[in-house]
Amino acid sequence: MTAARVRAGLVALAGAGFVASAFLTPPFRGYDPALMPVPVANPLVQPAGFAFAIWGPIYLWFVAHAGYGLWKRAEAEDWDATRGPLIASLVMGAGWLPLAHVAPVAATVLIWAMLGTALLALARAPQRDAWLARVPLGLYAGWLTAASAVSLGVVAEGWGLLPGPAAALAMLALASAVAALGLVRLRTGPAYAVAAGWGFFGIAVKAAGAAPTVAIAAACGMALLAVLVWVTRRL
Numbered sequence: 603m604t605a606a607r608v609r610a611g612l613v614a615l616a617g618a619g620f621v622a623s624a625f626l627t628p629p630f631r632g633y634d635p636a637l638m639p640v641p642v643a644n645p646l647v648q649p650a651g652f653a654f655a656i657w658g659p660i661y662l663w664f665v666a667h668a669g670y671g672l673w674k675r676a677e678a679e680d681w682d683a684t685r686g687p688l689i690a691s692l693v694m695g696a697g698w699l700p701l702a703h704v705a706p707v708a709a710t711v712l713i714w715a716m717l718g719t720a721l722l723a724l725a726r727a728p729q730r731d732a733w734l735a736r737v738p739l740g741l742y743a744g745w746l747t748a749a750s751a752v753s754l755g756v757v758a759e760g761w762g763l764l765p766g767p768a769a770a771l772a773m774l775a776l777a778s779a780v781a782a783l784g785l786v787r788l789r790t791g792p793a794y795a796v797a798a799g800w801g802f803f804g805i806a807v808k809a810a811g812a813a814p815t816v817a818i819a820a821a822c823g824m825a826l827l828a829v830l831v832w833v834t835r836r837l
Contacts, residue, residue, distance in 0.1 A: 609685040610676040614668040616692035627699040633706040638760030647755035647770035649804025663738035680728035691719035740793030748801025751777035
């Protein structure tokens with residue numbers, strides 16, 4: 603058995619653990635306010651609950667990605683290039699949900715590490731088999747781009763570093779900058795922008811009544827992603 607085939611199997615195993623974690627852990631809808639020095643029951647930076655439904659397509663697409671990679675592309679060099687960082691991200695992801703229920707700061711550090719390895723995997727993903735290679739990785743990395751900024755924003759507010767509106771605006775700016783860098787420099791693609799934009803949309807919907815400035819900033823982030831996708835597809 604070649605090293606590439608072993609890595610293909612490890613992607614499948616890590617992906618299975620990643621998906622199983624969601625079913626073995628209580629549903630997550632945000633950090634427990636009781637775990638923070640400044641309890642924040644309803645952070646402005648956190649998307650509306652419906653936005654978390656994106657995990658359904660991400661999980662299903664990951665199953666297809668891992669299965670096809672093991673069955674048809676186990677020895678393919680272009681597919682194999684993604685596997686090292688992807689395995690690392692999925693292994694960390696399998697442990698993220700249990701950690702998020704008890705340790706917001708540690709979970710924030712971990713989700714940024716997941717994002718970094720996910721972006722590296724996406725940057726290496728092949729152009730062929732795009733719907734099974736790049737799209738699932740793009741959705742995963744795009745959502746993590748929004749989620750990692752949200753996590754940092756909730757921690758910043760919960761530890762008294764920033765008030766709610768300032769935390770939301772700062773993290774939207776950070777997520778927009780990371781997403782722009784990914785689209786322009788790493789050519790992360792439309793699926794990445796869609797998932798990151800979905801996170802922004804969830805924030806905009808939740809903030810629309812309570813903090814219109816935050817909602818407008820989130821809408822601006824979505825518009826920026828749309829423009830960058832249009833521009834990068836023509837370069």
